[in-house]
Amino acid sequence: MTLAFLGMNWQTLADAVSLGAIYALMAVGIGLVFGVLRLVNFAYGQLVMAGAYALAFAYDHGWPVSVGILLCFAVVLTLSLLLDRIVFRPLRAHSPAVMLVATFAIAFLLQSIALLWFGPLGKISASLAALNQPVTISGVDIRKIAIVATALAAACLLALVLLLGRTRVGLHMRAAAMDFRTAELLGVRAGRVITAAVLVSGVLAAIVAVMLTVQTPLVTPDFALRDTILVLAGVVLGGMNRLVPATLGGFAIGFASGLLGGALPTNWSQYLPSFLFAAVILVLLVRPGGLFTREGQRAAERV
């Protein structure tokens, strides 16, 4: 009833939740790499884009879905490792601003390579299009993909919590994100920790690529670009320095943009990016540590 009053329906709400879930995964992918490398990976969206092209390529050739997904993972992970070796590691010693501009350049580079390779018109990846069909749950129609995406994201986040909390490499990653120098002095393998973070981040990008191509089957060179910009904003909004606030920030911005985009009339929703970015700037000015960080944590970070 309240929903109807706000001009929304359950479908919009489910879509908003699933968009939030996908953005949360992207936020984790960006946040993990930032944690160990202090590098804001502007090119994260282009990893997703590359995965989406892999799916489209497989669809084009009539390969089965599983092969397409496998190819998507292979492409994204290979590209992640390449970026790590060629770009991220040489940049480690530099200032965050230099690293941001460099990944900005890489983003453009990858996008232009896609443009060169596949042309501006885009490719179709529709092998999982059936997921766009609605299912009816107690009289409410909800698209399958909304459920699948939300469940998959929840499963990924749970797996990540276990990885970070229960395994040796997870502990080392957390320690490296807090104080890389001391972790190295204790014998933590810096290279292994970075590789692990980059790989996990790549796996998440590949999963996001699969989910996003279901919702947007037309893969163009700027695929996932808008999403990445929004997720980056969400990560800053939540709190860049920590994974949980960053993830919450990613979810919040995906949920908000899904909800408002679906519920507001067009002449309002077209200004959505302005409101979101105005909010980001406001947070940067008022709470530089992020919205979802506790006071004590932020005090500790400043030390």
Place this chain on the structure above:
Amino acid sequence: MRRTAALQLLAPLFLVGVAALIGTLVSTSTETYVINALVNVAIVVALYVFIGNSGVLSFGHISFVAVGAWAAGVLSMPVQEKPAIMPHLASLLRDHAIGNVPSLALAAAVGAAYALVIGLPLMRLSGLGAGIATFGVLEITHNVLRYWETIGPGLNTFSAVPETTGLLQASIGAALAVIVAFAYRRSRFGRLLSATREDAAAARAVGVSVYRQRLVAFVLSGGLAGFAGGLYVHLLPVNTESLYLDIPFLTLAMLLIGGATSLWGAVVGALAVSGVDSFLAEAETGIHVFGQPLNLPAGTRIVVVGAFMALVLILRPAGLTGGRELSFRQLRPLRVLTKFAK
């Protein structure tokens, strides 16, 4: 001392002059590239005034170019053309038109005013925060100009704006930007700001307000960027998309490749990258080089410029952080030139 100072001004001006001279010698179609390169010089010099002197990153400067272009474009379009392109324009803007030079002055004023509004809160930030926040400004400006048809053409293109930015105006404009940037760098403000870039804590300790010095540079740089936007809209029919992600990237690349901390670096970077970019743009449509047909696929230019910029940043980030040694030989000529100008 005085000779060095004269060189700091004359060397960039000389380059602008050479570019202008080349423009008079080539065919009309190539001349457009030269004019474009000169407008790029104005934009990159505007970037230099803030980024180069303060050491703070800004992705947002193309916002000032955009509002400058909007101000000049909206007001200099002939009154009878306006309803077709901008049907929802506010009546004040719809019923008046101004000439070429006033429109450029207005563009500069609007750019500076917008920079003041943005800078008042944002100049408290630095590092990553400044990078993200200025990117947010770019997003907001793009978004608003794209949909708010009361103040401009929205998604339409600025056709019917008098194309007054020829070789003459572009050269004068670029030279003017260089002179303003030089005068600022030599002024008390410029010297204080670059002191904060070298060591913000030490500058604060002797009573320099980092915030105020950055704000001054931001507003001046916004004014120059707005002015460049005015030149731009009088050069070719722009729209919001032509002032979105490509131009911020390309101009930032020009500044960083040239070397962000010197005016000379800014001008060299703008002309060199514009030159390469123009050549590749031509090659994308098919040209002959030494009798060999060369036909590059669309998108090659950004691949080349992007790869070059990434290489420079990875191997030699000195452009941004100032004055470190070169680590690979290819760029040595550039450094020698930069040294020479200092």
Place this chain on the structure above:
Amino acid sequence: MSLPALAVEGLTVRHGAVTAVRDLSLSVEAGEIVGLIGPNGAGKSSTLHAIMGAVRPAAGAVLVNGVSVVGRRPEDVARRGVALVPEGRRIFAELTVEENLRLGLAGRRRREGVEDDLARVYELFPAVEESLRRKAGTLSGGQQQQLAIARGLVADPEVLLLDEPSLGLAPRVVDLVFQALSAIRDRGLAVLLVEQRAQRTVALADRSHVLSRGELRLTLGPESAGDTEALVSAYLA
């Protein structure tokens, strides 16, 4: 005669134009504590950082059991049996005490014997065992220092480097830390102790080197502990 566990020969460390350590030589045998004392900026911490590979020495050699570790990364030096208890403790405040200890295991060379080593560490520092589940940041300064030393010990090192472990601690806690160091020596570790508390260090250590402006000025045995302050200040004046 066996090789010393740690040998530093002709070590010179520069930070840009400043020479922090000049031609320093010292060695530490197993079952021995060597003190390194001197005023702030004397080059004590730089020496430790150079041994760990956190800064690259301009000249000189660092040998662990006779094998050079110069040019190796800190993580590799740690895995050769050198553990550093860093200045300011550098524990991970948001991880639990247990997780901090598990991080110490990263530097171990052998997988087996973890339980035994943990038991021996708990014996030395019962306070650490009592607070395994607590966030390390909630511990008192003295407990954090004990945790930092414990974290170094669980790596099962042959050489233990300590950078001002008594800094900012109450006298009673300093006693506890120094007693623990003595017990660690008895277990056969080679201990290099950087300290500003000259008298206590000289009394505890088998020998103590006085460092000033990066150079070794004076070596004292425990017998000089009574008049250390006078000796040191006379020398450094």
